[in-house]
Amino acid sequence: MSSRIHPSGAGRGGRARRAAPPPAHRPEAYTVWKRSSMGFQGTDGFSVYDGAGRLVFRVDNYSRRRKLCAGELLLMDGQGTPLLSLRPQLLSLHDRWNCYTAMEEGIDKKKKQSPMSQQQRFTMSKCSALQSSDEAEVYMTTTAGAAASGHGCQHLPAAPSFRIEGSFSRRSCKIRRSDGKEAARISRKNAGVASRPVTNLGDDVFSLVVRPGVDAATIMAIVVVMDRICHRPYTPMVCSSQ
Template identity: 40%
Template sequence: MSRIHPSSSSSENKISNDPVKVSSSPKLTTLTVWKRSSMSFQGTDGFTVYDGHGRLAFRVDNYSRNNGWSCATNEAATPLVLMDGSGRPLLTLKPQIFSFQSQWNGCVYREDHKGSSNKDRTIFLMRRPSSTFFGRTRNQESQCEAEVFFNHHTEPEYRIEGSFWNRNSRIRSIARGEVVAKIIRKRTGGGSSSSTMVLSEEVFSLVVSPGFDPQLIMAFVVILDRICYKPSLFTPLMCS
C-alpha cells in the first residue's frame, strides 16, 4: 500500500512520529486524513491526521458505530473526542439525541477548579439542513450537506457543500462568501497527473485556507463522517 502521509525528498521533511500542535496559520494548511484510528484495537473507528511533514496532528481514537443508538442517524450516540497528536483532548463532539436533522454539538473540553470532574462548553452546533431530510439524489453534489451555527445564532455561519463521501466538499463562510476549506481526493506518486494515483476514500486531503483554525475544521470533518449520506444506488432516508 502506498504511504498515505505527505512525502518529500528533502531531509527536513522526513516522517516523524513526534506529535505536532496545529493552530490557525497565516499560511495554507494541508492535512492528510486517514479514516482509521491510530489505535489497533479491533472494532475501533476513528481518524489519524498528518500535517505537511508527516507528523501526527490530530486523532480520534477507539470509538465504535455499534454501541449505541441515535434517532435519525442510527449511529452510536457516544460523544467523540478530537485530540491533538499527543492525545490531549481539544473538542468534545456530542450527538443530539432525537434530532431528525442529525445535530451534533461541538464543546470545549475543560475541568472544574478541583480538576476532578469534566465540564463542556458548547461553542457550535452542526446539523443537516431540513431540505435533506428526505434524502438526496446522486447528482445533487452542489446541495448543502450540513450547516454550522455559533453562539446560538439562528442563521448558519458555515455551509458544507458538495459530496463528503465522494471526497469533493467545500466548507464555505456565509458572511465572507468564500471557501475556507476543501475536502478532496488524495493523490500520491510523481508530479505529473499521468503518474499520480488517486487513493481510496479512506484517505483524503483537507486543505484549510489561511487565517482559519484547522482544529475547528477537522471537528467539522469528524461530524460529517457521522451525518452525511454514503453514495449508493438507492438513496436511503437515513444515514448509513
C-alpha cells in the same frame, strides 16, 4: 502504505523531515486518514497529518454505534490532549450535533461535566432531513456577558457561520463561511512516486485544505461530524503486512 499516505514526512533512512510552518498567508494542507491512531486493525477513527507528516489531530473510536448509543467523540491533538467534545443531539430529524470544549485533565471521570457546564463551541446539522443530502450548516456559539468567568449567556446567530456544500461522501466538498468565502476544502488524495504511476488512495484517505485565519481544530471537528451524519456504512481498511 504509511509513506504513500503522507510521503512528505519520509526522508532518507525513514526519518521525518522537519519543515518550517507555512507562512500565515498560505493555506495549510492536511492528510486525513480514516484510521485510529492506535493502529489496531478494524478500528474506526481519524489520524490527521500535516505537510511534514506529523500527527496533528486524532480521533480514537472503537465502534460505530447507532446515534442513541453513540456517546461523545473526542477530538485530540497529536499528543492526545483533548480539544473538542462532539455529542449527538437525540431526537433530531436533521442529525444535530453539538461541539463543546473538551473536559480538562484532572477532573474525576465519574463526575462527568454536563453539557450545560461546558462551553459550547458550535451546533451543526444537515440542511435537509433527507438521508441522501450531504449539505450541512454550522452555527458558532457566541457568549455575551461575563465571558471571562464562564457564566455568560450563550446564543446562536441567526445565519449559519459555516455551510458545507458538495458531496462529502465523494470527498468533494467545500466549507464556506457566512460571507460565502471558502474556509476549507475536502478532496480526494492521489499518491505516486517516480517509479510508479499516480494511484487513488480511496475514500479512507483524503486531503483537507484549511484557509489562512481559519481554526483548523474547528474545521476538523466539522469533518468528524460530517462523517457521522452522512450515514455511509463504515468499512475498516485492512492493511496487509506483506
